[in-house]
Amino acid sequence: MKKTAEAIRHAERLAAALERRAPLDAAARLGRHDDDEVAATIPHLAPGFARQLVALLPEERRQRLRTRLPGHDSGTENWPENSVGRLMEPPIAVFSPETTVADTRKALRQLARSSRFTYAYCLDPEGKLKGVVVMRDLMFAARTLPLSEIMIEDPFVFRPETEISEAAHEVLARHYPVYPVCNDDGRLIGLVHGYALFAAHTASISATPGRMVGVTNEEHFATPWQHSLRLRHPWLQLNLLTAFLAAAVVGIFEETIAQVVMLAVFLPVLAGQSGNTGCQALAVTLRAMALDEMPDGQERHAVIKEALLGLLNGALVGVTAGLAMYLYAQWQNDTNAVLLGLVVAAAMIGSCVLSGMTGVLVPLTLRRLGTDPATASSIFVTTATDVASMGLLLGLATWLVL
Numbered sequence: 001m002k003k004t005a006e007a008i009r010h011a012e013r014l015a016a017a018l019e020r021r022a023p024l025d026a027a028a029r030l031g032r033h034d035d036d037e038v039a040a041t042i043p044h045l046a047p048g049f050a051r052q053l054v055a056l057l058p059e060e061r062r063q064r065l066r067t068r069l070p071g072h073d074s075g076t077e078n079w080p081e082n083s084v085g086r087l088m089e090p091p092i093a094v095f096s097p098e099t100t101v102a103d104t105r106k107a108l109r110q111l112a113r114s115s116r117f118t119y120a121y122c123l124d125p126e127g128k129l130k131g132v133v134v135m136r137d138l139m140f141a142a143r144t145l146p147l148s149e150i151m152i153e154d155p156f157v158f159r160p161e162t163e164i165s166e167a168a169h170e171v172l173a174r175h176y177p178v179y180p181v182c183n184d185d186g187r188l189i190g191l192v193h194g195y196a197l198f199a200a201h202t203a204s205i206s207a208t209p210g211r212m213v214g215v216t217n218e219e220h221f222a223t224p225w226q227h228s229l230r231l232r233h234p235w236l237q238l239n240l241l242t243a244f245l246a247a248a249v250v251g252i253f254e255e256t257i258a259q260v261v262m263l264a265v266f267l268p269v270l271a272g273q274s275g276n277t278g279c280q281a282l283a284v285t286l287r288a289m290a291l292d293e294m295p296d297g298q299e300r301h302a303v304i305k306e307a308l309l310g311l312l313n314g315a316l317v318g319v320t321a322g323l324a325m326y327l328y329a330q331w332q333n334d335t336n337a338v339l340l341g342l343v344v345a346a347a348m349i350g351s352c353v354l355s356g357m358t359g360v361l362v363p364l365t366l367r368r369l370g371t372d373p374a375t376a377s378s379i380f381v382t383t384a385t386d387v388a389s390m391g392l393l394l395g396l397a398t399w400l401v402l
Contacts (some may be wrong), residue, residue, distance in 0.1 A: 001392070005255065007040060008040070010040075010045055011037070011040040011041045011043075012044050012255055014030075014033070014037070014041045014044075014047050015044035016044075016091070017029070017044065018030060018041070018045065018049075018053070018117060019071075019331060023049070023052050023053060023056060024056060025251045026049075026397065027053045027054075027056035027057060028051075030053050030057070030063070031057050031389070032277060033067065033254040035061070035064060036289055036319045037066060038054075038061075040067065042054075042065075044125065045116075046283045051089065052193070052196055058102045066333045074375045078275040079160050079161065080161060080163075082163055082164050082200070083161050083162060083163060083183070083198070083365050084159070084160055084162045084163075084164065084165065084181060084184060084189070084192055085160030085161060086164075086200075086265055087164070087192045087193075087196045087197065087200060088160065088181050088190030088191065088192055089190060089191055089192070089193075090190060090191075090342075091121060091180070091188050091190055091191055092111065092115050092117050092191070093108060093111060093115075093117040093119065093121060094120075094122075094123055094188070095107070095120055095121070095122055095123070095133075095147055095148050096122065096123065096124075096125075096147075097122040097123075097124070097130050097131065097146060097148035097151065097164045098146050098147070098148065099101050099122075099146065099147050099149070100145065100146055100147075101141045101142065101143050101144070101145050101146075101147065102140060102143040102144065104120060104133070104137065104138060104147060105143075105187060105381070105389055108120065108138075109326075110339075114135070114364050117239050118177050118334070119132050119133060119134060119135070119178060120133040120138065120147070120225055121133070121180060121188060122133070122134075122147050122148065122151045122371050123187075126187065127178055127187040128152070128182075128185065128186040128187050128188070129155070129182055129187070129188045130148075130153065130155065130188060131147070131148070131151030131153045131154075131155060132151060132152045132155040132180065133147055133150060133151045133152070134152070134300060138150065138155070145251070152264055154178060156176070156179065156268070157176065157180045157181065157182045157183075158170075158177065158179050158180070158181045158192060159181070159182065159183070159184070160181050160183065160189065160190070164197060164200045165335065166191075167179075167197050167202075168197050170272065171194055171197060171198075172391055175194070176194060177193065177195075178193055178194065179190070179191065179192050179193075179194065179197075180192050180227055185260065190374060198326070199287060207332055223325050230283060235379065236238035238379060239379045241369060242379060242380070242382075242383035243383065243385075244382055245387055246271075246383065246387050247392060249386075249390045249394070249396070251388055253392075253394035253395070253397075256394050256397055257394070258338070258397045259389060260334075260336075260401060262325070262328060262334065263331060263340075263393060263394065263397055264339065265328070266321070266325060266344055266393065267389075267390055267393065268394055269321060270321070270344070270347055270348060270351055270389035270390065270392075271386045271389050271390060273317055273321070273348065273352065273383065273389075274348075274352055274354070274385040274388060274389040275350035275355065275357040275381075275385045276383070277313060277314070277351075277352045277355040277356055277359070278311055278355035278356065278358050278359040278381040278384070279359065279381060279382075280359065281306040281309075281355070281357075281358070281360055281361065282354045282358075282359035282363065282381050283308075283359075283361025284306075284358075284359075285359060285360050285364070285373075286363055286373060286377070287364050288302070289363065289367065289373055299360070299364055302360045302364075303357050303360045306356035306357055306359060306360050307353050307356055307357050310352040310354070310356030310357070311349065311352070311353050312354060313352055314348050314349035314350070314351070314352030315349055315381070316354060317348055317352070318344070318345035318347075318348035318349045318352075319345060321345060321348050322341040322342060322345030322348070323341065324344075325337075325340050325341045325343075325344040325345075326338060326340065326341030329341070336401050337399055338399070341401075343393065343396045343397050343400055343401065344393065345398055346388065346392075347392040347393040347396055349390075350388070350392045351385065351389035351392050351393075354384070354385070354388040355381075355384070355385040355388065355389075358380075358381050358384040359381055360379050360380050360389075361381045362384070363377050
């Protein structure tokens, strides 16, 4: 579409109006315009702000507009998934420490016509970050002073490979609007906004329940069903494969079930109870990992704690389940009613202990293997708890009753 002078002025006015708003409000207003208007407005926005607004649009529009973003091929895709490098925008307002306050003000007035900035950054000839200049200090400083006299030396920086969850934890005590991103040599390679870090971290946390059952971060409410099918189906095949393990356990004790049919009634009871115990431990462990509440070396303490909770909870619910089995066996006139009640109680205790430990060990193992600890972890935990609960119940019954 050929740009007219009026179209350009309209895009400039819209960009100016958007930059006066918070990202969420700006994205809502931008979303009311068609793709051509959005594409015409994007070049008039600061690159990082433009990417932030497009990221808040519905997925279908986001995919259409992604290649029109400034700097969409700037190399941010080369950094690991869920890293600060993925959120970087190019550094702006960069000066030499010897630049005077007067020259800096003049340059910033010109830069403000096309870019948004919060701080000025002082770099040495090699591009290494020497300090950060706050606008208030720049405004009140004497015109002849060099920036080296008013800059904040040795500022806090991120590395591009830093995980977003770790970065979000770091900024909780700082609350800076923008953070410089430097490589290992100390050279400034980009900037990341605080709101972008928190938005990405919030999105990651909200996606955790889905990842636990094989729904990836890539899938959203508006994702076409064909794409959702491709994303979900492999995990369902994996879940089916692991379910065969639980079925195999039942098959091994087929003769026991045939002789004591009442055991089949209590198989789903134990599987459901132990599965819930494991998922509780899994949820707490994943939250501790996301919020960095589990320091290195505390893994053993977490496993012991969940084993103890499993023992106590298993004993309490085991008494109830054992009593229920006793009453049911009595109703069926089974001469082994007391023994069957004890078997159910013991199996409940053992399966809850194992389930609690599994809820911690599965995400810890996935993290140690270098994968996302939330990815389909619920599938593995559920399989382990099913195998443990059914195996314990049928094994104890075979040993003690038959």
